[in-house]
Amino acid sequence: MHNVTISSLAAELAGRRLSSVELTRHFLQRIKVLNERYNCFITLDETRSLEQAQAADGLRAAGRAGPLTGIPIAQKDIYCARGWRTTCASRMLSNFVSPYDAHVVEQFNAAGAVILGKTNMDEFAMGSSNENSHFGPVRNPWSEDAVPGGSSGGSAAAVAARLAPGATATDTGGSIRQPAALTGICGLKPTYGMVSRYGMIAFASSLDQGGPMARTAGDLALMLNVMAGFDARDSTSLDRDREDYARGLGQSIRGMKIGLPREFFAEGASAAVTKAVDTAIAEFRKLGCETVEVSLPNTKLSVPVYYVLAPAEASSNLARYDGVRYGYRAPDYADLADMYKKTRAQGFGAEVKRRILIGTYVLSHGYYDAYYIQAQKVRRLIARDFAEAFKACDVIMGPTSPTTAFRIGEKAGDPVQMYLSDIYTIAVNLAGLPGMSIPCGFGGGGLPVGLQIIGNHFAEARMLNVAHQYQMETDWHERVPPGVE
Amino acid sequence: MALTLDDVKRVAHLARVAVDEAEAQAVLSQLNGVFLLIAEIQAVDTRGVEPMSHALDVTQRLRADAVTESDQRDRFQSIAPHVEGGLYLVPKVIE
Numbered sequence: 001m002h003n004v005t006i007s008s009l010a011a012e013l014a015g016r017r018l019s020s021v022e023l024t025r026h027f028l029q030r031i032k033v034l035n036e037r038y039n040c041f042i043t044l045d046e047t048r049s050l051e052q053a054q055a056a057d058g059l060r061a062a063g064r065a066g067p068l069t070g071i072p073i074a075q076k077d078i079y080c081a082r083g084w085r086t087t088c089a090s091r092m093l094s095n096f097v098s099p100y101d102a103h104v105v106e107q108f109n110a111a112g113a114v115i116l117g118k119t120n121m122d123e124f125a126m127g128s129s130n131e132n133s134h135f136g137p138v139r140n141p142w143s144e145d146a147v148p149g150g151s152s153g154g155s156a157a158a159v160a161a162r163l164a165p166g167a168t169a170t171d172t173g174g175s176i177r178q179p180a181a182l183t184g185i186c187g188l189k190p191t192y193g194m195v196s197r198y199g200m201i202a203f204a205s206s207l208d209q210g211g212p213m214a215r216t217a218g219d220l221a222l223m224l225n226v227m228a229g230f231d232a233r234d235s236t237s238l239d240r241d242r243e244d245y246a247r248g249l250g251q252s253i254r255g256m257k258i259g260l261p262r263e264f265f266a267e268g269a270s271a272a273v274t275k276a277v278d279t280a281i282a283e284f285r286k287l288g289c290e291t292v293e294v295s296l297p298n299t300k301l302s303v304p305v306y307y308v309l310a311p312a313e314a315s316s317n318l319a320r321y322d323g324v325r326y327g328y329r330a331p332d333y334a335d336l337a338d339m340y341k342k343t344r345a346q347g348f349g350a351e352v353k354r355r356i357l358i359g360t361y362v363l364s365h366g367y368y369d370a371y372y373i374q375a376q377k378v379r380r381l382i383a384r385d386f387a388e389a390f391k392a393c394d395v396i397m398g399p400t401s402p403t404t405a406f407r408i409g410e411k412a413g414d415p416v417q418m419y420l421s422d423i424y425t426i427a428v429n430l431a432g433l434p435g436m437s438i439p440c441g442f443g444g445g446g447l448p449v450g451l452q453i454i455g456n457h458f459a460e461a462r463m464l465n466v467a468h469q470y471q472m473e474t475d476w477h478e479r480v481p482p483g484v485e
Numbered sequence: 486m487a488l489t490l491d492d493v494k495r496v497a498h499l500a501r502v503a504v505d506e507a508e509a510q511a512v513l514s515q516l517n518g519v520f521l522l523i524a525e526i527q528a529v530d531t532r533g534v535e536p537m538s539h540a541l542d543v544t545q546r547l548r549a550d551a552v553t554e555s556d557q558r559d560r561f562q563s564i565a566p567h568v569e570g571g572l573y574l575v576p577k578v579i580e
Contacts, residue, residue, distance in 0.1 A: 307519060324575055325561070329567070356502060378529050432541055
C-alpha cells in the first residue's frame, strides 16, 4: 500500500477497494514504527488525521470525492494548520497551536485530503541539511549517517521512507529540489506567485515558494493541481486561469530543445553526479530531444546575492517574534528591551540568529547601497541570463546538487561550505522560475542523484511531462531505500 | 572589509538578540567568513542596471476599502504568553 503512487491509491479509493481510514491507519502505523529511526515528523495527531479520513470516506459515499479525497499528505511544519501545533522547527514556536489554516492547507482540506502530520525541517527553513532543527536532525533513508538535505528534509525523508505518499514543502533557495535529490524522490518548486504564501511562515518573501514532493512526476501534477491558485490574501499571488498540470502528461517530447548550462557542468559537481546527469541527458536524446549548450555566466554570483537578500528579508520577517503575542517568551527579564533580547536569544537557533545578524547589518545605515541594492542589481543580471538562455531552448537541465548526501555533521561547522551546496538551485529562485528535481541514478555509497529541470515562467505542465516521459523509460524513481520495505 | 566585535554587538542590539562576549567572538569569525563570500558581488559592474526587488514585475493589487476581518481577539489571545482583561501584558515601559 505504501509503495504505490498517489494516483494508484486514488484509483483504489475511487474503486472502493480501500477506504481512507484504512489507508491513513496504515501510514500512521508505519510512522509509529519508523519515525524514531528517521525523525521525519515533529507533530502527529492520530485523532485529527482519522477524523479527516472518516470525513473523506463520507464525501466519497456521498458521491462528492475529488482526485485527492482520502489521500494522506504530510505537511511541512512551516504551513499553519488550524488546531495543529505549527513550530517551523523552532523553539520560538514550539508551543504555537495555529488559530488558522494556510491557503495550501485549506486547499488540501477542501480537496478532502488528510493531514498525516507535520514534518521536520531546518528552523524557519534556513538550512540545507535539516541539522538546524530544534527537534533534532532528520536521517536520510538511504543512509542513516547522511543528511536528507534541507530545508524540507522531513518531507523528503518521509516520502522516500514510504511514510507518506506525498508531502508539501517550500523552496527559498533549493529547499524542495535539494532534499528531493538527496533522498531520491521528486520535488517541484513552481513559478514564484503560483502557490499562495498565506499561512506559510515567512523566511524571505520575495523568494519563498511552496510546492509538492512525491515519488513520480504524475503525482506532483495531482498535488500541484490542489496547491496552485490565486489567493487575494497573498499580495504576490498571481491571478491566472486555473490549469490542469496533468494535461500534458503523455505528449511526445520529440524535438524539444534542452539547454545545458556550461557553468553547471564545468566544475564543482562530483564525478558521480556528473556521470548520472550525463546518462540522463543521453536518455532524453534517445527520446528525441535535442541538446544545446547555453550559458548562465552569473551563476557563481547567485550564492553571495542570495546571502544578502534572503537574510535581509528574514531579519525583517522574523522581527515579529518578540514574545508578546504568541510563541516563546524568556522566563526571566529586567525590562521590555531585555525581554525582547532574551526571548530572541533563547528562542532562535544559531543559524537563524546568524542570518538575522547578517540581514540587519546589510540593511543598516551606511551599508544598504553597497550590499542590499548592489545584490538586487546583480539579481537582475542573473534573471537576464535565464531569459537569454530560454531564447535557445525549451527547458534547462543539470545537476540539482553538486554532491550526493553528505554526512550528518560534515558541514555543520562551516556555514559557507553549507551555503555553497545550493549553487545550482539558488539562481532559479532569484529569477522566480519553476524548477524541479527527479531521481536519475546513484553515486558513491548508493546515494541518489537528482536531475534538475528548469523551465521558463509558467512552464510547470511542460516540465512535468518532460519528467514523466523520462520516468516511463527509467525506473530510478521506483528504487526503494535499503531497509525500507 | 572585516567586521569588528563592536559591529557584531551593535547589530545584535539593532536585531534585539542578546549575545554574550564569547558568543559575539564566535559569531564574528563566522560572519566574516560569510562577508568574504558576499564581497564577490561588489566588483560586479552594475551601472545602469535597475535593482530587482521581485521575481515578476507585477504591481500591487488594490482592493475596496471594506472590512474583511472579523473579531477573533479571544482566539488569538488564547495562545499569547501573558494576557489580562483582553490586553497583552509586557514589562512596564513608562515610569
